[in-house]
Amino acid sequence: MSAYLDHAATTPVLPQAARVLAEQLARTGNPSSLHASGRAARRVVEEAREGLAAALGARPSEVLWTSGGTEADNLAVKGLFWARQAQDPARRRVLVSAVEHHAVLDPARWLAEHAGAEVVLLPVDDAGVLVVDALRAELERAGDRTALVSVMWANNEVGALQPLADVVELAHRAGVPVHTDAVQAVGQVPVDFTATGVDALTVSGHKLGGPGGTGALLARRGLDLTPVLHGGGQERGVRSGSLDAALLASFAVAVAEAVGGREAQARRLGALRDRLVAGALRAVPDAVLRGPADPARRLPGNAHLTFPGCEGDSLLFLLDSAGVEASTGSACQAGVPQPSHVLLAMGLAADEARGALRFSLGHTSTEADVDALLEVLPEVVARARAAGLSTVPSLAPAAAGAR
Amino acid sequence: MRVLAALSGGVDSAVAAARAVDAGHDVVGVHMALSRNRDQFRTGSRGCCSLEDAGDARRAADVLGIPYYVWDLSERFEETVVADFLAEYEAGRTPNPCVRCNEHIKFEALLDKAVALGFEAVCTGHYARVETAEDGTRRLHRARDASKDQSYVLAVMGPRRLQRAMFPLGDVTSKEETRREAAARGLSVSAKPDSYDICFVADGDTRGFLRERLGSRPGEVVDADGTVLGRHDGAYAYTVGQRRGLALGRPAADGRPRYVLSVEPVRNQVVVGPAEALQVGAVEADRAVWFGGAPAPDEAVTCTVQVRAHGAAVPAVARVRADGTLDVGVDPAGGLRGVAPGQSLVLYDGTRVLGQATVTGTRRPTGADLRGSAGGTGAGTVAAGAR
Numbered sequence: 001m002s003a004y005l006d007h008a009a010t011t012p013v014l015p016q017a018a019r020v021l022a023e024q025l026a027r028t029g030n031p032s033s034l035h036a037s038g039r040a041a042r043r044v045v046e047e048a049r050e051g052l053a054a055a056l057g058a059r060p061s062e063v064l065w066t067s068g069g070t071e072a073d074n075l076a077v078k079g080l081f082w083a084r085q086a087q088d089p090a091r092r093r094v095l096v097s098a099v100e101h102h103a104v105l106d107p108a109r110w111l112a113e114h115a116g117a118e119v120v121l122l123p124v125d126d127a128g129v130l131v132v133d134a135l136r137a138e139l140e141r142a143g144d145r146t147a148l149v150s151v152m153w154a155n156n157e158v159g160a161l162q163p164l165a166d167v168v169e170l171a172h173r174a175g176v177p178v179h180t181d182a183v184q185a186v187g188q189v190p191v192d193f194t195a196t197g198v199d200a201l202t203v204s205g206h207k208l209g210g211p212g213g214t215g216a217l218l219a220r221r222g223l224d225l226t227p228v229l230h231g232g233g234q235e236r237g238v239r240s241g242s243l244d245a246a247l248l249a250s251f252a253v254a255v256a257e258a259v260g261g262r263e264a265q266a267r268r269l270g271a272l273r274d275r276l277v278a279g280a281l282r283a284v285p286d287a288v289l290r291g292p293a294d295p296a297r298r299l300p301g302n303a304h305l306t307f308p309g310c311e312g313d314s315l316l317f318l319l320d321s322a323g324v325e326a327s328t329g330s331a332c333q334a335g336v337p338q339p340s341h342v343l344l345a346m347g348l349a350a351d352e353a354r355g356a357l358r359f360s361l362g363h364t365s366t367e368a369d370v371d372a373l374l375e376v377l378p379e380v381v382a383r384a385r386a387a388g389l390s391t392v393p394s395l396a397p398a399a400a401g402a403r
Numbered sequence: 404m405r406v407l408a409a410l411s412g413g414v415d416s417a418v419a420a421a422r423a424v425d426a427g428h429d430v431v432g433v434h435m436a437l438s439r440n441r442d443q444f445r446t447g448s449r450g451c452c453s454l455e456d457a458g459d460a461r462r463a464a465d466v467l468g469i470p471y472y473v474w475d476l477s478e479r480f481e482e483t484v485v486a487d488f489l490a491e492y493e494a495g496r497t498p499n500p501c502v503r504c505n506e507h508i509k510f511e512a513l514l515d516k517a518v519a520l521g522f523e524a525v526c527t528g529h530y531a532r533v534e535t536a537e538d539g540t541r542r543l544h545r546a547r548d549a550s551k552d553q554s555y556v557l558a559v560m561g562p563r564r565l566q567r568a569m570f571p572l573g574d575v576t577s578k579e580e581t582r583r584e585a586a587a588r589g590l591s592v593s594a595k596p597d598s599y600d601i602c603f604v605a606d607g608d609t610r611g612f613l614r615e616r617l618g619s620r621p622g623e624v625v626d627a628d629g630t631v632l633g634r635h636d637g638a639y640a641y642t643v644g645q646r647r648g649l650a651l652g653r654p655a656a657d658g659r660p661r662y663v664l665s666v667e668p669v670r671n672q673v674v675v676g677p678a679e680a681l682q683v684g685a686v687e688a689d690r691a692v693w694f695g696g697a698p699a700p701d702e703a704v705t706c707t708v709q710v711r712a713h714g715a716a717v718p719a720v721a722r723v724r725a726d727g728t729l730d731v732g733v734d735p736a737g738g739l740r741g742v743a744p745g746q747s748l749v750l751y752d753g754t755r756v757l758g759q760a761t762v763t764g765t766r767r768p769t770g771a772d773l774r775g776s777a778g779g780t781g782a783g784t785v786a787a788g789a790r
Contacts, residue, residue, distance in 0.1 A: 313472060313473075313474060313475070314516070314520060316472075317431075317470075317472055317520060318520060318521075320470060321431075321470075321521075338475075383519065383520060383521060384520075386519040387515075387516045387519030387520045
């Protein structure tokens with residue numbers, strides 16, 4: 001049996017969410033249709049909307065369904081930029097933290113390449129936390145030329161919680177809307193859309209026990225968003241596309257469960273995480289915990305470590321062979337390991353950043369999972385270290401051929 | 404055995420991995436990423452360098468039910484294979500990047516890492532056979548299908564690394580057999596086209612690649628007497644035996660076509676002459692690698708030699724000089740011509756690889772070559788390696 005320690009990549013669907021999905025899949029009806037089947041489907045979708053809004057402190061009308069976190073991030077970054085540009089062409093600056101997920105960074109870069117945006121990467125400290133003074137300076141310098149600020153709620157690699165209250169206060173003082181990618185945060189830390197004051201917030205289904213292919217952008221009432229997807233005019237005309245009642249019902253149930261059980265779960269995962277980190281540092285004394293040292297300032301399920309002299313992909317392979325599933329932190333299209341932009345932004349050298357492993361815990365995690373990791377970790381690190389050296393470690397040293 | 408199967412994304416490596424799985428080995432698939440910017444590398448035909456190839460490799464691993472990883476060897480590839488390619492052309496030699504890739508990447512960087520991680524062998528889709536000799540050592544042999552044989556580009560790995568090499572396609576009778584087997588196994592790469600180009604040179608435009616990386620370096624095209632016949636824009640763009648693209652202003656006095664006889668980087672000259680000046684009677688080589696031990700100094704080794712990936716093997720007698728360099732007299736009837744410094748030379752005894760070395764120069768036929776004039780007086784030398 002394998003130990004699954006990659007819940008930040010995706011986490012098993014919650015039983016209740018799976019049940020609802022199966023029930024609803026058997027039903028027919030496009031929520032946009034006017035007949036009885038359509039009305040029934042619409043009712044399911046709207047109940048899901050209300051459930052999701054309630055769980056996250058939003059109004060139902062502020063929920064825009066999407067296909068997932070990436071689409072919601074794209075809609076927020078591009079939609080806000082285009083809308084602000086239409087109102088005031090001078091607002092072409094996009095401020096994002098340097099540790100954003102690619103679903104925020106890449107749309108911002110795309111806007112720079114294709115739509116005249118000026119992207120400013122806001123620095124983070126050595127724990128991966130936004131440097132608030134840098135944001136303040138950027139807004140003081142050119143707040144009136146800034147279209148939006150996007151800072152994630154919690155970092156997906158090193159688990160750092162970001163100072164969102166400061167971000168919102170500073171940005172709003174300058175009249176700039178704030179988007180936050182809360183994909184990793186929902187279900188792990190308290191997330192209240194209205195209370196936090198952000199203008200847009202991304203949530204994803206499969207990261208918290210819902211089905212894949214589901215997500216939402218919470219968008220404050222009155223927030224202007226230019227559509228990315230055009231078509232049938234669903235979701236206030238901002239996000240066209242037929243809605244899938246079964247997926248959304250399941251998604252909303254998962255959010256409600258994850259948020260409802262969050263406090264107890266976070267306590268349990270935090271304790272497991274602390275045990276994992278302590279055990280790993282005991283087993284490999286020169287390993288380094290990355291992200292905030294204070295457990296209260298990071299996601300309860302996140303442990304991120306670097307192992308000097310090791311390649312992350314070697315560690316990953318050896319753990320996988322030993323039945324332990326983890327991540328180097330950031331997946332990439334072709335699976336080519338690149339030093340993490342998050343770790344580089346935190347000031348790590350490329351070589352340090354290479355030996356990174358992220359362990360992320362979730363609702364099915366147990367002490368046995370952590371123990372399985374700790375049991376194999378010393379041997380895995382020793383082997384990866386041998387492979388990390390560029391010399392020939394295991395073959396006889398004689399050079400080939402007669403000289 | 405724990406086996407690492409190198410998966411390029413092509414049909415050969417996929418079927419080789421499948422055969423390793425069938426043989427009962429514990430197989431893990433690894434695709435080597437050889438370019439940092441994968442969009443720059445050629446897509447389409449089999450490469451091992453494009454995103455499409457990485458996807459095909461991953462799909463093959465999934466069909467075989469084996470784990471799949473991508474290992475980033477792009478820095479090593481650039482430092483060894485690409486840098487060597489450029490440096491060799493710059494020095495007036497003719498490199499074979501596939502040989503260097505096998506030497507430095509597949510059977511060094513990849514193999515070393517595999518061994519360090521606990522693998523016992525690296526399996527590739529090369530067409531070659533490994534046979535165990537009576538003394539227990541393993542020997543490299545030509546593939547059963549001579550037309551697909553790749554022992555020429557593998558010999559450089561030497562005997563020590565051969566101990567950990569696995570070539571399951573060595574006894575395949577034809578490429579068609581490999582493709583049929585791939586189709587029968589449900590591998591979608593079964594009909595993927597072969598590639599013959601250099602994977603890091605877009606569109607097969609080697610000259611354009613060299614110009615881009617080495618820049619314009621105008622110089623003279625001269626005949627053997629030093630008479631200037633024309634101009635060139637970079638001597639690196641010429642290789643011994645080449646006839647096309649010389650753009651000589653005036654024809655030869657005898658009206659016969661002229662060929663590149665040598666490239667002289669120090670004088671930045673391309674030397675041209677008639678076809679008969681390309682005939683080779685003896686080849687000199689260094690950096691020799693021997694399977695089954697090096698011959699005694701000056702011992703005449705009767706063998707056949709091959710100097711190109713798809714070239715014929717020519718009867719020869721090889722001798723090792725005291726300094727370890729190699730002097731190989733070739734049978735004039737073999738018609739060996741236009742051999743350039745930098746080319747890989749492989750010696751065979753029948754199907755068995757005896758050794759491999761890198762060509763440093765050639766001599767014209769003297770009538771005594773097969774007896775192996777190991778002195779190498781330099782008389783008649785047309786292409787002394789510019790070192």
